[in-house]
Amino acid sequence: MTTFLTFTIIGVVSGAIFSITAMGLVVTYTTTGVFNFSHGAVAMFCAFSYWQLNQSWGWPSWISLIVVLFIEAPLIAIFVEEAFMKRLFGASVVRSLMVTLGLLLILVGLAQAIWAPEIRSLPEYFSGSSLQLFDVNVTYHQLVVVAVAIAVAVLLRLYFQNFRSGIAMRAVVDDPELLSLAGVSPRRMSRLGWIIGFFLAALAGILISPELSVSGLDVNLLTLLVVNGYAAAILGRLRNLPWTFAGGIILGLAESYAIGYLPGHIPTNLVSQIGLLTPVVFLFVALLLLPSARLRAIGRLTVSTPPKVASLAQSLRGGVAFVIVAWLATLVLSASLIGSVTQGIALGIVGLSLVLLTGYTGQVSLCQLTFMGIGAYTMSQVANGGASWWGLIIGIIICAGVGALIALPALRLQGLYLALATLAFAQAAYYGFFSNISFIPQGGAIKVGRLGIPWVSMSGDKAYLVFTAVAFALAAIGVLAVRRSKWGRRLVALNDSPAAFATLGMNPTVSKMMVFAASAALAGVGGILFAGQSLALSALDVQMFASLEIVLFVTIFGIRTTQGALLGGLAAALLPLASSHLPPWGVGATGIVAGVGIALMANVPDGIVPIPWINRNIRIPYLSTPRSSMNLDTKDLNVVG
Amino acid sequence: MSLAESTLETVLSISDVSVTFGGVAALNSVALDVCRGEVTGLIGPNGAGKTTLFNVISGLQEPDRGTVLLKSTYVTKLGPHRRARLGLARTFQRLELFGSMSARENVQVGIDARREIGDLTAQGLLHRVGITSDADRQVSTLPTGEARLVELARALAIDPALILLDEPCSGLDDNETQLLGELLRELANEQRGVLLVEHDMELVLRICDRIFVLDFGEIIAVGTPQEIRENPVVQAAYLGTIAEPEDDA
Numbered sequence: 001m002t003t004f005l006t007f008t009i010i011g012v013v014s015g016a017i018f019s020i021t022a023m024g025l026v027v028t029y030t031t032t033g034v035f036n037f038s039h040g041a042v043a044m045f046c047a048f049s050y051w052q053l054n055q056s057w058g059w060p061s062w063i064s065l066i067v068v069l070f071i072e073a074p075l076i077a078i079f080v081e082e083a084f085m086k087r088l089f090g091a092s093v094v095r096s097l098m099v100t101l102g103l104l105l106i107l108v109g110l111a112q113a114i115w116a117p118e119i120r121s122l123p124e125y126f127s128g129s130s131l132q133l134f135d136v137n138v139t140y141h142q143l144v145v146v147a148v149a150i151a152v153a154v155l156l157r158l159y160f161q162n163f164r165s166g167i168a169m170r171a172v173v174d175d176p177e178l179l180s181l182a183g184v185s186p187r188r189m190s191r192l193g194w195i196i197g198f199f200l201a202a203l204a205g206i207l208i209s210p211e212l213s214v215s216g217l218d219v220n221l222l223t224l225l226v227v228n229g230y231a232a233a234i235l236g237r238l239r240n241l242p243w244t245f246a247g248g249i250i251l252g253l254a255e256s257y258a259i260g261y262l263p264g265h266i267p268t269n270l271v272s273q274i275g276l277l278t279p280v281v282f283l284f285v286a287l288l289l290l291p292s293a294r295l296r297a298i299g300r301l302t303v304s305t306p307p308k309v310a311s312l313a314q315s316l317r318g319g320v321a322f323v324i325v326a327w328l329a330t331l332v333l334s335a336s337l338i339g340s341v342t343q344g345i346a347l348g349i350v351g352l353s354l355v356l357l358t359g360y361t362g363q364v365s366l367c368q369l370t371f372m373g374i375g376a377y378t379m380s381q382v383a384n385g386g387a388s389w390w391g392l393i394i395g396i397i398i399c400a401g402v403g404a405l406i407a408l409p410a411l412r413l414q415g416l417y418l419a420l421a422t423l424a425f426a427q428a429a430y431y432g433f434f435s436n437i438s439f440i441p442q443g444g445a446i447k448v449g450r451l452g453i454p455w456v457s458m459s460g461d462k463a464y465l466v467f468t469a470v471a472f473a474l475a476a477i478g479v480l481a482v483r484r485s486k487w488g489r490r491l492v493a494l495n496d497s498p499a500a501f502a503t504l505g506m507n508p509t510v511s512k513m514m515v516f517a518a519s520a521a522l523a524g525v526g527g528i529l530f531a532g533q534s535l536a537l538s539a540l541d542v543q544m545f546a547s548l549e550i551v552l553f554v555t556i557f558g559i560r561t562t563q564g565a566l567l568g569g570l571a572a573a574l575l576p577l578a579s580s581h582l583p584p585w586g587v588g589a590t591g592i593v594a595g596v597g598i599a600l601m602a603n604v605p606d607g608i609v610p611i612p613w614i615n616r617n618i619r620i621p622y623l624s625t626p627r628s629s630m631n632l633d634t635k636d637l638n639v640v641g
Numbered sequence: 642m643s644l645a646e647s648t649l650e651t652v653l654s655i656s657d658v659s660v661t662f663g664g665v666a667a668l669n670s671v672a673l674d675v676c677r678g679e680v681t682g683l684i685g686p687n688g689a690g691k692t693t694l695f696n697v698i699s700g701l702q703e704p705d706r707g708t709v710l711l712k713s714t715y716v717t718k719l720g721p722h723r724r725a726r727l728g729l730a731r732t733f734q735r736l737e738l739f740g741s742m743s744a745r746e747n748v749q750v751g752i753d754a755r756r757e758i759g760d761l762t763a764q765g766l767l768h769r770v771g772i773t774s775d776a777d778r779q780v781s782t783l784p785t786g787e788a789r790l791v792e793l794a795r796a797l798a799i800d801p802a803l804i805l806l807d808e809p810c811s812g813l814d815d816n817e818t819q820l821l822g823e824l825l826r827e828l829a830n831e832q833r834g835v836l837l838v839e840h841d842m843e844l845v846l847r848i849c850d851r852i853f854v855l856d857f858g859e860i861i862a863v864g865t866p867q868e869i870r871e872n873p874v875v876q877a878a879y880l881g882t883i884a885e886p887e888d889d890a
Binding site for chain 1: 699750
């Protein structure tokens, strides 16, 4: 009984922190309409700042707390809102996701640049003080955490129900124009939403840090707090604060009981990963329990002109030209660059999978590198460390099957849920599978061979680069052919108006599942070619943050174009190479590039490739249209009809 | 023609439909039927619940209570795409076009969605609704009136047995409205059911066979245009004292 109580108390304490995280996410989402994927990264950055003030510089706790919670977090919120978010008001899920993902990468990059890896820990508050509760030792720190969470929940509830500005904050997403007619500035309300969100993120980060006594402060672990947060918030459908609070507590208890009682019943390798896997399982169960979202006529009309789709002749010419350029590149590039460029082109195929899924259909996947890993892993298993065309076929089938299975619970719901589910799946796959020494030896890799064609040796890296380029060209021609086809029109129609799509007799869920499966399969092909270059697949190749980077890079270059896919893939492969030549702060180079990226994304939703001075065939009307800071982008404006 | 005299086949029959939004009754025990070969009008002031009723019929809104029968099939629990396959098409008050596509592509998506192979072409359908040029222009650049006609052409692409039109005339000039009225009569003559929500009372009173009047979520009157025009309850709730149509029909 004492054990059970102990795990219950630990669960309630963790749950309280998850609740604070989740409530912060919900406040920002309900008041700005933007789901902040960087919420965990904010928590991480503020926890590190607190460590810097309190531990490194020796400032008293209360001063450090005031500085971080009431100065740093609000200032970052105001900067972020001013620099990026104000342009996202009413933006599509895809666009707002990309910007917050970019922010996540910036914060991770900055943290890595500022705080070199070492073991850092924060002491508990009132360290050493405790009281007995039913024979269980409860520390004052634990009591403080629970009390703070309850106070936050009660105060938020009171604020949003009873205060004029709280009610106005709830109204801002529904109808900003109506709100401004009532004499309330929507901008101010929205900014307040960001400030409260960042404040709560910082609070959660500081409260959870002393709990991480084993690993110490960890950039990745703290950033992943966002997954716990949104898993808890799912219970409140990302909107309801009391249910979100309950969701946090339930998740904390589930995790604590899993840690307490599962060891001995599950493979030993997974025991240390329970904490990271529980929110994922929780999320998927919650997704299954949620009722299907109702399709709504939202009365929106795309105003941007889509990038021109190349004809078959044009795409064939482009493909041939690309292969020739790739062959020429083999003549001038150094051996190490040839390897990276090959991997970049393979990542370009993963990028093409995003063109199909996100560019054409408007669905988001944050786990494309997971499918890449599954493809390569399947090839390794089927061909026993070598490569065979059967491996490719089976890899495609498995990726498509897993993709459909993962997407199904989320596809019944709105687009954001698919993004949440895919990020959670990426986390589960990385920590439960790719980092699991039963599947990939620790610190090592599994062998994956190179696909080839009869009578052509692929053992040389140059030949393999050209082979990969041919594969990319074929895939790009295929993706463009899909766009021109009946199916492609359907995908775009589904993106433009799901309600009209359904009222013409087409099933949106089935169509989304099919495109998700196709996209997963294409990412799998990219993975097989990627791993073929280094003849191996390691867990590092499919890290979940790398999945975010590829989505971001492809979006920056143009997620509706095949060129964007290629350039995004090349950037993802070549950037780490560049940053390795930079001084130590260069570790954060990815973050800096992401920063440029999100600045672009906030202004140029279609990415670089379709910008008129780069591609004269494409006209982007909104670039020439001056807009006020609160002027809504009618392309993405969701107005309930 | 009164309801009792109607011998036409009923294509849509809804009964006792109620919808509430957070305690506010948007529809309260609404009953309505549409027959093939008829243009049925649904009128009422803004906020009366007309669009909500369209959403219930097309499956975008599940009612709290009541039944929807489409071609005698119980469809209350079916999704919008299943209802469309049974022959229901609609247009929207706020345009729901595939904005990044041309007018022709919009209609083509509708044609492609059909399971049976027919002889409809995008060009033919656009021509039928009165769009002779602009077929290859991106629909988001079209004037509202023309965009509404594209929506109508797209709805016709699935060869519907019943078509719901939500304010199709807004944005059209008098001449275009006149032509649209003729088209709606044609559609009825092809043995389709047409349910029309429209604020242009001259048109509604001229082309409809029967009219339902909705006010505060309740049907307050049903009848022929003549009966509706003379109904004092309808005059008080909606038509006011300017009910006399221009006598050109």
